[in-house]
Amino acid sequence: MNRHGWLAIALIIVLLTACAAPTPTPPPAATPTSALIAPSTPTPAPKVGSPYKIGFIASITGPGASLGIPERNTAQLVQEQLKAQGGIIGPDGVRHEVQILIFDDESKTDTAASVARRLIEQEGVVVLVAGTLSGPSLAMVPIATEAKVPMISMASARSIIEDPETKKMREWIFKPVPENLHSAQKQADYLKAVGVTKVCHLYENTAYGQDTFASAQAIFPQAGIEIVYGDAFERTATEFPQVERVKASGCQAVVIGSIPPASALVNVAVRDALPEIRIIHGHGSCSPDLMKTAGAAAEGTVMPCGKILVADQLPDTDPVKKLNLDFVKAYQDFTKGEPISTFAGHAYDALQWALAALKTLPDGLSLAEQRAKVREALETTIRDFPGTHGIFNLSPTDHLGFNYADFVMVIVKDGKFQILPEDQWK
Numbered sequence: 001m002n003r004h005g006w007l008a009i010a011l012i013i014v015l016l017t018a019c020a021a022p023t024p025t026p027p028p029a030a031t032p033t034s035a036l037i038a039p040s041t042p043t044p045a046p047k048v049g050s051p052y053k054i055g056f057i058a059s060i061t062g063p064g065a066s067l068g069i070p071e072r073n074t075a076q077l078v079q080e081q082l083k084a085q086g087g088i089i090g091p092d093g094v095r096h097e098v099q100i101l102i103f104d105d106e107s108k109t110d111t112a113a114s115v116a117r118r119l120i121e122q123e124g125v126v127v128l129v130a131g132t133l134s135g136p137s138l139a140m141v142p143i144a145t146e147a148k149v150p151m152i153s154m155a156s157a158r159s160i161i162e163d164p165e166t167k168k169m170r171e172w173i174f175k176p177v178p179e180n181l182h183s184a185q186k187q188a189d190y191l192k193a194v195g196v197t198k199v200c201h202l203y204e205n206t207a208y209g210q211d212t213f214a215s216a217q218a219i220f221p222q223a224g225i226e227i228v229y230g231d232a233f234e235r236t237a238t239e240f241p242q243v244e245r246v247k248a249s250g251c252q253a254v255v256i257g258s259i260p261p262a263s264a265l266v267n268v269a270v271r272d273a274l275p276e277i278r279i280i281h282g283h284g285s286c287s288p289d290l291m292k293t294a295g296a297a298a299e300g301t302v303m304p305c306g307k308i309l310v311a312d313q314l315p316d317t318d319p320v321k322k323l324n325l326d327f328v329k330a331y332q333d334f335t336k337g338e339p340i341s342t343f344a345g346h347a348y349d350a351l352q353w354a355l356a357a358l359k360t361l362p363d364g365l366s367l368a369e370q371r372a373k374v375r376e377a378l379e380t381t382i383r384d385f386p387g388t389h390g391i392f393n394l395s396p397t398d399h400l401g402f403n404y405a406d407f408v409m410v411i412v413k414d415g416k417f418q419i420l421p422e423d424q425w426k
Contacts, residue, residue, distance in 0.1 A: 055119030059132035062107025071347035094363040112136035134207035176349035180215035182404035186304035188223040203257030205232040212257025253278035264293035271297040306389035308345040345388030
């Protein structure tokens with residue numbers, strides 16, 4: 001075969017080889033980034049533990065109803081708020097429903113004691129928020145103490161939290177309510193500033209009223225103020241023969257240690273008999289019911305009150321102004337416009353203490369352990385705690401933790417409570 005033939009054959013072989021070559025594999029398509037990420041795992045809902053029960057006892061009927069009704073309203077409001085937020089979550093992430101069991105002690109000591117026993121022994125409450133009035137509160141103190149159940153009272157007598165004989169704190173009893181000693185100190189500051197050196201002191205014949213008088217006896221002499229006449233009246237009284245003795249005593253001012261409506265009625269009697277005399281109430285009268293019952297006779301009366309009563313008048317720098325404004329709005333929305341009182345604030349503060357303590361509980365404790373841990377938390381964790389009356393600091397030696405300087409002096413003017421600044425004391 002000549003040279004041209006071999007070239008033709010070689011060309012054919014090359015062409016056949018090229019046709020038979022495999023087609024190059026295209027590079028793999030890029031995988032979308034999202035396909036490389038595993039689907040997100042939903043955050044698991046908090047584990048749900050057993051409900052916590054708060055026993056709430058107030059004087060919803062009887063002579064203390066003007067205080068107990070706003071306290072009851074507050075408990076109902078807080079219960080609605082707890083339901084809306086799904087309860088509380090403990091330090092271990094476990095969620096707990098909180099049930100507030102509301103009972104009326106009818107302003108009676110025996111009823112208060114009976115209800116307290118029921119809540120402790122039958123309902124299994126972890127903590128009691130109990131006692132509008134000092135008398136019923138004191139009736140519940142030994143019951144709560146013996147059962148080792150923490151109790152937060154909404155009444156003011158010092159003896160609720162301190163044993164009068166030993167002067168030591170009662171281990172299981174607390175209260176966020178300023179005392180009559182605090183009230184007497186503020187009253188003394190005012191009386192001294194306006195030049196009063198002789199006063200009469202009229203007080204209701206109850207544990208609360210007796211404590212107001214004892215507090216004045218302890219504090220007033222230190223400010224150079226003499227109590228020239230002091231006497232008690234029954235909380236249910238409508239006539240006050242004591243006023244004639246006030247007229248004869250030569251006192252320059254009358255201090256009233258009572259709660260509405262009794263404080264309002266004696267206010268009227270004093271004003272009718274002595275139109276120009278100064279009338280100073282204790283913080284038990286810091287309620288719209290004073291003006292409602294006393295009417296024009298309440299004009300010009302002064303008293304130390306919690307900041308909640310005049311929240312909108314506080315300076316913007318006050319550390320509890322916002323808390324109070326928020327609570328007042330929530331309360332009035334809930335009650336459809338009911339006026340606020342310091343007693344609603346007492347209940348709010350007491351319940352906030354109880355909830356703060358319950359939030360420290362890990363799941364799985366026995367009821368006895370829960371009660372002991374709540375007591376410990378109240379005593380050790382309520383620090384710089386904002387409340388409706390001021391800032392609270394509890395400790396093993398102080399189960400109230402209130403500074404009397406947080407009281408504000410108010411005056412009734414045009415049927416309303418108004419802050420009375422110190423530079424206007426005259």
